[in-house]
Amino acid sequence: MNVKHALLSAFSACLLGAFYVYFYYQMLFDFSTVLPIWKVAFGLISFTLILFYVHLLFKRVVKQNPTFWFGLTFSILTFVSILYPMMDRVYVDAAEFYPGFVIPLHFLPLLMFFTFYQLDTQK
Amino acid sequence: MKKTISTVGLIALTVLSTSLAWMPLTHYEVSTGYSIDFKSKDPSGSFKTMDGTVEFDDANIEATQFNLKIDVKSISTGNGMMNKKSQIEEWFNAEKFPFAKFKSTKVTKKGDDLSIVGDLTIKGITKQYTIPATYVKNGDKVTFKGTFNVNRIEFKVGHKSDVVPDLMKVTFQVPVSKK
Numbered sequence: 001m002n003v004k005h006a007l008l009s010a011f012s013a014c015l016l017g018a019f020y021v022y023f024y025y026q027m028l029f030d031f032s033t034v035l036p037i038w039k040v041a042f043g044l045i046s047f048t049l050i051l052f053y054v055h056l057l058f059k060r061v062v063k064q065n066p067t068f069w070f071g072l073t074f075s076i077l078t079f080v081s082i083l084y085p086m087m088d089r090v091y092v093d094a095a096e097f098y099p100g101f102v103i104p105l106h107f108l109p110l111l112m113f114f115t116f117y118q119l120d121t122q123k
Numbered sequence: 124m125k126k127t128i129s130t131v132g133l134i135a136l137t138v139l140s141t142s143l144a145w146m147p148l149t150h151y152e153v154s155t156g157y158s159i160d161f162k163s164k165d166p167s168g169s170f171k172t173m174d175g176t177v178e179f180d181d182a183n184i185e186a187t188q189f190n191l192k193i194d195v196k197s198i199s200t201g202n203g204m205m206n207k208k209s210q211i212e213e214w215f216n217a218e219k220f221p222f223a224k225f226k227s228t229k230v231t232k233k234g235d236d237l238s239i240v241g242d243l244t245i246k247g248i249t250k251q252y253t254i255p256a257t258y259v260k261n262g263d264k265v266t267f268k269g270t271f272n273v274n275r276i277e278f279k280v281g282h283k284s285d286v287v288p289d290l291m292k293v294t295f296q297v298p299v300s301k302k
Contacts, residue, residue, distance in 0.1 A: 003129040011137075033176050033190060034150065043144035048139040 005119040010096070011046040013112040017044040017105055024101055029094045031101060038106060048109040055120075065068050067117075074110050149180040151265060151299035159193055160290045161273075170223075176198035177299045179265055189227040189241060191297070194223060214281050220246045225254075237267075245278035263301040270294045 005029065023034055056080045058070040085102040152175070159170040166292075175191030195215040198206055210217040227241035239254045256269035272290045275281055285291065 003133055006133055012142075032224065033188065038142055039146075042140040045140040046137060046144045050141065052133075053137070121277055 002120045005116050006049055006052040008116045008119065009109075009112040010045045012115070013048045013108045014041045017034040017108050017113070018043060020104065029101070031095055031098060034098075035102065042109055045106070048112055051109050051113050052100065071110075071114065078106055078110055133180055139248075149178055150302050151177040151179050153177075153302040154264065154298050156296075156298045158294075158296045160294045162294070163288045163291050164199045165287065166202070166205055168198060168206075170194065170197050171199055172215065174296075177223075177265070177267075181260060184237070187227070187230040187237075187239075189230075189239060191224060191226075192224045193220040194221065195223055195245075198269050198282035209293055212213070216246055225245045238267075239269075243273070244271075246280055248278045250277055262275075266298040268295060268296045 018037055021035075021037050021040050025037075034071075036052075038094050054074075055067070055070050058066040058073075084104045085099045088098075153173060157173055159173060160250045161168060161170075172193060172194035175189070176274055177190070178186070178188040180186055195217050196210060198209050198215075200206055200209070209215055212219075215223075223246075224244040226244075227239050229240040231238045231240075235257055237256045237258060239253070239256055241252060242249045243252045252271065252273075254269055254271045256267050258265055258267045271293055273293050274285060274289050275291055276285075276289045281287060
């Protein structure tokens with residue numbers, strides 16, 4: 001288990017997500033009443049760390065190419081997860097832009113996990 | 124030992140961030156049963172369609188935030204011709220400004236009464252209004268009620284006239300439910 005990998009992935013996802021949300025709210029539309037920045041930040045830390053534990057589980061359970069199967073599973077799950085904001089009705093002005101705003105955030109945990117994956121293979 | 128500490132720390136961080144991420148917001152949305160009525164010597168009526176959000180925390184009333192919008196095309200005066208006329212450029216200009224909006228900026232509480240200060244936007248014109256209100260909380264539902272006067276001339280809704288008074292008395296009842 002490489003704690004450095006877990007922490008770097010989680011905090012970089014959190015920082016990137018928080019920057020993205022902050023600038024989106026400043027420049028395009030403020031959805032902070034339904035999705036405050038702090039919730040995005042903690043959500044990204046949480047999901048990235050959960051990915052890390054699930055990857056450990058894959059390494060123990062799946063005999064061949066565990067990281068490949070992990071990546072494939074979570075790529076599919078990430079795509080499926082974008083259905084949720086597409087179906088969720090939010091009662092704010094410019095609600096039609098809400099799914100487009102929130103969908104990129106769904107890809108950050110997996111993106112950051114694999115960005116720093118090299119650290120996981122280091123002894 | 125060092126490995127155990129970092130593992131425990133990581134698990135603690137996961138638990139903390141997950142619980143904060145899923146912590147419910149004090150977020151409410153307008154539910155059915157609302158009414159926005161206006162009254163004057165002539166005309167009187169109501170708006171039938173509205174929606175919006177309210178951030179409401181019983182323990183911190185002053186942090187309450189209203190963000191509401193009313194569909195001006197949903198006006199009902201009891202006279203079809205008058206409803207239609209209210210949509211034209213001289214009155215609400217509904218084609219260009221389909222919604223009347225209210226966004227609160229400050230809420231204060233005195234006893235059981237609220238004083239809601241906010242920006243009322245009608246026909247693209249924004250004015251600051253202070254709206255007195257009361258609220259009743261029942262489980263996951265809160266109902267806000269109140270009455271205030273709107274000067275239609277400030278918002279260029281129609282012209283000054285001997286027939287239609289400047290001031291409209293607006294009475295509202297807005298139930299909101301936790302989402």
